[in-house]
Amino acid sequence: MxxxxxxxxxxxxxxxxxxxxxxxxxxxxxPAPNGPVEASLMREPVSVLDPRPPITVDAGATLGDAVRRMIDGRTGAVLVTGPGGELVGILTERDFLTKVAGAPGFEARPVREFMTLAPETVTPTDTLAFALGKMDAGAYRHLPVVEGGRPVGVISVRDLLRHVTEVCPEN
Known part of the structure; x- marks a missing residue:
């Protein structure tokens, strides 16, 4: 070089x-960005998505409580927190389909038995490309946004798609 x-x-x-x-x-x-979408993904932080406030449950909460919080919050994921408010896991719609469905008496069982431990996360200052790369590599539809180990928001694939369509030049 x-x-x-x-x-x-x-x-x-x-x-x-x-x-x-x-x-x-x-x-x-x-790498140099090629067009406004790549420039946005490479340069803009996760915070431009205005992440939704996280819906959280304690690791000892029941699955019944978690599913009610998801329904009431109209979201596909709840973040699971420990005693100090730190992120310890995530419970998603996919977890309900792959781990919970058919489990007898699931409503009373604790979230910790079914959650995904130590999920991938991003910070508000990470680039959109970094977040998108994590979501793609792990096949995640939801990604917790954390600061100091505590959840401050959640972003979804839908949030990224909405942003990209806003950045796309009109044809």
Missing amino acids: YCPACDYRKNALGADACGNCGLPLTRLNA
Whole structure:
């Protein structure tokens, strides 16, 4: 990789700094966005989605309580918190279909038996591309937004799609 400051051409591809003048090269290795959608995804933080406040339940809550909170909140996921308010898990519609369906007396069973422990998370300052990458890699439809280990919001695939359609130039 060549250095634009001193024209040194023996820098290894992906080098952090020029071996001759020390110019930082990391920004030169970053992919350039192609259009407004890519620019938005690469540069804008998760906070632009205005994440919904999280609907939370305690790990000891019953599945009946959790499903009522999901229905009342019109959401597909509840975040599960520990005694100090820290995020310890997530319980989603998919969990109900794959882990709970058919379990006798499920309404009275504790959330901790069925939740996904230590879910992937993002912070409000992470880029949209980072969040989308996590959602894609894990096949997640909901992603908790945390600050200091505590849930401050939830984003969904629908939130990202809505944002992308707003950014898309009209045809």
